[in-house]
Amino acid sequence: MRFWIGALLLAIAAGALAVSGVNEYFFFAAYVVITYIVLATAWNILGGYAGYVNFGTPAFFGSGAYAAVVLFQALGAPLVVQIAAGTAMGAALGFGVGVMTLRLRGIFFAIATVAVVFIMETLMINWRYVGGATGLQLQRPEVMAPFATYARMLFFVMTVMAIAAVGIARYIQTSWVGRGLRAVRDSEEAAEANGVPTLKLKLIACVVSGGLMGAAGAPMPMYLSFIEPASTFSLNYAIGALAAPMIGGTIHWLGPVIGAIVLASLQQIVTVTISGEMNVLVVGVLLVLFVVLAPDGILGLFKRWLKSSSR
Amino acid sequence: MKQSRRNALKAGAAIAAASALPRFAIAQAGTVKIGMSMPQTGALGAGGQAALLALRMWVDEVNVRGGLLGKRVEFIVYDDQTNPANTPGIYTKLLDVDKVDLLIAPYGTVPTAPIMPLVKERKKLLMGNFSFQVNAKVQHDMWFNNSPWNDASSWSDGFFRAGQKAGAKSVAILAADNDFAQNLANGARTLAKKAGIKSVYDQNYPPTTTDFSSLIRAIRAAKPEMVFVMSYPNDSVAIVRAVNEIGLGPQVQIFGGGMVGLQFTPIMASLGSLLNGVMNYNSYVPGIKYPGIEDFLKRYSARAKEAKVDPLGFYLPPFNYAIGQMLEQAVNGANSIEDAKIAAYLRKSEMRTIVGPIKFGKDGEWAQARVVQAQFRGIADKDVEQFRQIGKQVVVYPDAYKTGDVITPYDKARKAK
Numbered sequence: 086m087r088f089w090i091g092a093l094l095l096a097i098a099a100g101a102l103a104v105s106g107v108n109e110y111f112f113f114a115a116y117v118v119i120t121y122i123v124l125a126t127a128w129n130i131l132g133g134y135a136g137y138v139n140f141g142t143p144a145f146f147g148s149g150a151y152a153a154v155v156l157f158q159a160l161g162a163p164l165v166v167q168i169a170a171g172t173a174m175g176a177a178l179g180f181g182v183g184v185m186t187l188r189l190r191g192i193f194f195a196i197a198t199v200a201v202v203f204i205m206e207t208l209m210i211n212w213r214y215v216g217g218a219t220g221l222q223l224q225r226p227e228v229m230a231p232f233a234t235y236a237r238m239l240f241f242v243m244t245v246m247a248i249a250a251v252g253i254a255r256y257i258q259t260s261w262v263g264r265g266l267r268a269v270r271d272s273e274e275a276a277e278a279n280g281v282p283t284l285k286l287k288l289i290a291c292v293v294s295g296g297l298m299g300a301a302g303a304p305m306p307m308y309l310s311f312i313e314p315a316s317t318f319s320l321n322y323a324i325g326a327l328a329a330p331m332i333g334g335t336i337h338w339l340g341p342v343i344g345a346i347v348l349a350s351l352q353q354i355v356t357v358t359i360s361g362e363m364n365v366l367v368v369g370v371l372l373v374l375f376v377v378l379a380p381d382g383i384l385g386l387f388k389r390w391l392k393s394s395s396r
Numbered sequence: 397m398k399q400s401r402r403n404a405l406k407a408g409a410a411i412a413a414a415s416a417l418p419r420f421a422i423a424q425a426g427t428v429k430i431g432m433s434m435p436q437t438g439a440l441g442a443g444g445q446a447a448l449l450a451l452r453m454w455v456d457e458v459n460v461r462g463g464l465l466g467k468r469v470e471f472i473v474y475d476d477q478t479n480p481a482n483t484p485g486i487y488t489k490l491l492d493v494d495k496v497d498l499l500i501a502p503y504g505t506v507p508t509a510p511i512m513p514l515v516k517e518r519k520k521l522l523m524g525n526f527s528f529q530v531n532a533k534v535q536h537d538m539w540f541n542n543s544p545w546n547d548a549s550s551w552s553d554g555f556f557r558a559g560q561k562a563g564a565k566s567v568a569i570l571a572a573d574n575d576f577a578q579n580l581a582n583g584a585r586t587l588a589k590k591a592g593i594k595s596v597y598d599q600n601y602p603p604t605t606t607d608f609s610s611l612i613r614a615i616r617a618a619k620p621e622m623v624f625v626m627s628y629p630n631d632s633v634a635i636v637r638a639v640n641e642i643g644l645g646p647q648v649q650i651f652g653g654g655m656v657g658l659q660f661t662p663i664m665a666s667l668g669s670l671l672n673g674v675m676n677y678n679s680y681v682p683g684i685k686y687p688g689i690e691d692f693l694k695r696y697s698a699r700a701k702e703a704k705v706d707p708l709g710f711y712l713p714p715f716n717y718a719i720g721q722m723l724e725q726a727v728n729g730a731n732s733i734e735d736a737k738i739a740a741y742l743r744k745s746e747m748r749t750i751v752g753p754i755k756f757g758k759d760g761e762w763a764q765a766r767v768v769q770a771q772f773r774g775i776a777d778k779d780v781e782q783f784r785q786i787g788k789q790v791v792v793y794p795d796a797y798k799t800g801d802v803i804t805p806y807d808k809a810r811k812a813k
Contacts (some may be wrong), residue, residue, distance in 0.1 A: 090811070109492045110492045114489075182615075206602075210602070217573065217578065219578055220506065222512070222534065224533065226503075236484075309480060309484060311510045316481055319481075321479070356475070356476075
């Protein structure tokens, strides 16, 4: 209950912020950070809870974005419908990929998910209706009241989506699904032998994770008022979605949130402070540092600190 | 001890006061802030760094001349990593946090496209930077592009004219299924149809293609008299190598057209003699008599060496320097740094730049396209400096800037000195 009261307060605060006089740049930067919160949270459902490392984030993210573009092009669909379509598309792709690849494990599963990215990118490159390789410029519709600009509205929408994503991840973590997924992560054979429906649970995780990633991608074309395959299916999304839970911690729903805020904010700051090659290094260096010094992420460090101070 | 500490404090105070003085003087005179993002890493990073150097040269020089309207020019640049997702945020920061007065677009079409609605909403002037048709849909009336092309046919026009002069009546078109290559291919197809040139081969290839031998063999089998290619840097290299290995057949009069990458120094240096005979689009090659460009390139070369960027700098740097020149001329001419006034001046006046005179059309592109078609001749291997010589790339189109006639057929041009 406390979680949902907090979530409600957060949504109200985001709404108030979006209609306040805060500088426009904040909303552009915050939108990207919050997108990474959704992506990292979604990634952690399969990658953190079940231990299946997914490099296919851009495929799900991109399919959501392109689903939104198709609906916008064909019917001029409003943003809510675009997000619903993006979620459905991501979930459907998650189901398809899950059925085909979840029999693979470890490195083989990871490689299979990378392949999905290239398949999706190639498909979009060859689809003229959504701009093909050239890309497509989109004329954004008028912004809805009470928001003054589209960036402010998207900031609010993305915050609500992030809250929903974290709520879902939290539910999965504490429910029978999460317990089952943890059993899969520790030993899939033992879990199966004890009657845990491993494939079904992994499929649920894959569908939910894919759906959330698709949802995160859906507003992107409206944010950019442009879409093209190379950047939509950029592996940067895969790295960001994977790095954030690694940095924050994978065992708790809060881990990816903390990781995404730290990492994406840092990237945003570095982009406008240290220009040039240095900013590309940031994620890599952070990831190496955390893997070496804090394998359980910031949450793990915090736990260790709590333990040592209670002694 | 006490004495020395007091002295140190005094010295420190004196230094602080002295360093504050010039800042105060500048603050009094004011500054004009010009902002942009430039791809300095990622796919367009290498070109972006060279282009940025040219813009920095203009900023330094204009400040030596006393700045814009007596105000020092402050130049704020961020790296967008060739990622279009970064540019809307960067340009909002430039406008709302850095409070820049004037905006220049990032190099390239993809990073520019997402900022077009933003600049239109904010009614800001945007100087375009080698992008292609990004304003076609948005139709911002304060957009002025520095690129010498306007519509898709401006890339292929010179190529087809040269081919027709040589008596060619058929064409093979090979185009990357990528970015503007498809737009250009359509321009070429329209032009060919209008001119009554028969298309004997027309193929798009996926941008990830690395082996072109089967495509080149198919072109050879179709026996075209012109081979028009629209490709991206890596593909261009592979295509030139494949053509040199397999050959196109003795009937081919001209080969090239819209191959991106053959203008870039590292690619020209690595291909060397394989480039001979290729006739390709360009923005500038030595021998074109633009006022001031040779002097610019001398100054550029010295700084490029220090900055470790493209040592020749023919393709992008002069056009980026020209952005600065246009801003300078327009700000002085309009006697204002207000976007609308500068835009009005840019619309009605002819700009004098180191890449020749520029007059803008209604859509903010050049009223008269000036895409050069030049033929590589007598190129040796492993020699970057040779490209500075006049005659290594002979301008065959447009007529006003011609430095020689096209040599046909292609096989003969390959051996020409």
